[in-house]
Amino acid sequence: MQWKAEIEAAAQRIAGHAHQTPTLTTDGYGLGYPIELKLEHMQHTGSFKARGAFNTLLSCDVPPAGLVAASGGNHGAAVAFAAKALGHTAAIFVPEMAGPSKIALIQGIGADLTVVPGEYANALTLAKTYEIETGAMQIHAYDAPATVAGQGTCFAEWEAQGLQADTVLVAVGGGGLIAGALAWFQGARKVVAVEPETSCALNAALASGQPVDVNVSGVAANALGARRIGDICFELAQGMESVLVSDTAITAAQHALWQERRQLVEPAGATALAALMSGAYVPAPGERVAVLVCGGNIAPDPFAG
Secondary structure, X not given: OOHHHHHHHHHHHXXXXXXXXXXXXXXXXXXXXXXXXXXXXXXXXXXXXXXXXXXXXXXXXXOOOOEEEEOOOHHHHHHHHHHHHHOOOEEEEEEHHHOHHHXXXXXXXXXXEEEEXXXXXXXXXXXXXXXXXXXXXXXXXXXXXXXXXXXXXXHHHHHHOOOOOOEEEEEOOOOHXXXXXXXXXXXXXXXXXXXXXXXXXXXXXXXXXOOOOOOOOOOOHHHHOOOOOOHHHHHHOOXXXXXXXXXXXXXXXXXXXXXXXXXXXXXXXXXXXXXXXXXXXXXXXXXXXXXXXXXXXXXXXXXXO
């Protein structure tokens, strides 16, 4: 696939629908070197997912039965938001582990929401059944070309904003976001995958030589808790560097983003920074690094009630 062309087309398609999110450079976090940040948690519904959702809906014919999506929370909110903005109905299936903040976000948008016991894979099973029974169009959270191209617009936008980094660290769940990064940069910049130790589908796949099922748990599981990495991501990720971080490191990075920059993010949004703060990834002397801050739907919602 001609990924660059697909991402450029996606950027034109979603212009006026997705936000251009801000960037900043900081010398903080006790690291002794600057880090470029892109604040994608300031996107519609609090994550990068709106990019892929809008690109998908604007590049296809939506059937009368509307849309269906399974999600750990952020994807469901993005699909619900894009569907409402474009005049479509949406049925969203999320696991209980999505948490009250993300569930309330989707409910507030107005989608037909079903909360499923268990984890993301359980929600995906029911969403597939709904698709078959109703004729609704399934929007996969990460393993679809239109989704990946949409997420790739984040990195095209970042370069247009003046990204200087040699290396970009990206948190990984099912792989849609990092696939977008790899598809856009195509080796021009190093991309490092960062996953929680207890939700690491890409790391396990790279170690096994093929996508494999993993158990998922931990503080970021409701956003990064895919049981198996997407095929598109796995294909693009061959030979890349993958590092793991602990829940303690993720929480420390989450706190640091608040204390030093007053950025309130969910654990997934702090996971890439955690790799630098914990030493899971140590830049070479003079290596310029950047971190994608991917999600802001913190639980519990500090302003709820």
